[in-house]
Amino acid sequence: MLLCRDFKFDAAHNLIHYHGKCERLHGHTYHLRVTLEGAPDAEGMICDFAELKKIVGELVLSKLDHSYINDILPQPTAEYISMWIFRALDGALVRENCRLSEVCLWETEGSFVVCRREDVKDA
Numbered sequence: 866m867l868l869c870r871d872f873k874f875d876a877a878h879n880l881i882h883y884h885g886k887c888e889r890l891h892g893h894t895y896h897l898r899v900t901l902e903g904a905p906d907a908e909g910m911i912c913d914f915a916e917l918k919k920i921v922g923e924l925v926l927s928k929l930d931h932s933y934i935n936d937i938l939p940q941p942t943a944e945y946i947s948m949w950i951f952r953a954l955d956g957a958l959v960r961e962n963c964r965l966s967e968v969c970l971w972e973t974e975g976s977f978v979v980c981r982r983e984d985v986k987d988a
């Protein structure tokens with residue numbers, strides 16, 4: 866079974882080696898979906914939604930929200946940002962009954978990436 870929770874954060878970035886408007890400094894309201902895979906525990910939960918919110922807040926949103934993402938990632942494409950988020954969350958979401966499955970990141974309303982374990986070599 867899959868369990869998902871959605872989040873939003875605002876951040877600025879500019880793409881390097883990119884010949885188009887996105888080489889200039891600009892911002893997005895990113896939409897993030899964190900998905901866990903597992904089975905309900907004795908209390909009937911894959912993971913408490915409140916606990917997931919706390920972990921994502923501490924490990925991801927506190928660093929990315931209202932940031933200049935190039936300070937963290939030199940080439941902050943949606944692909945690289947989603948890989949960074951997967952790595953940041955993976956260790957904190959290991960449970961007997963579940964683990965991180967995927968990170969989806971929308972940069973604009975219709976443009977998004979999906980990062981899975983196989984996309985992140987050292988996860």
Ligand SMILES: Nc1nc2c(c(=O)[nH]1)N=C([C@H](O)[C@H](O)COP(=O)(O)OP(=O)(O)OP(=O)(O)O)CN2
Pocket residue numbers: 880887941942943944972973976
């Ligand atoms: N594969 C990727 N392509 C692009 C990325 C990315 O992260 N991965 N990022 C950008 C830009 O940062 C930004 O997302 C702008 O993209 P664009 O599609 O041009 O934005 P809009 O949808 O707002 O375009 P309009 O045509 O102005 O509506 C670019 N590509």
Ligand SMILES: [Zn+2]
Pocket residue numbers: 878887891892893972
């Ligand atoms: Zn952009």
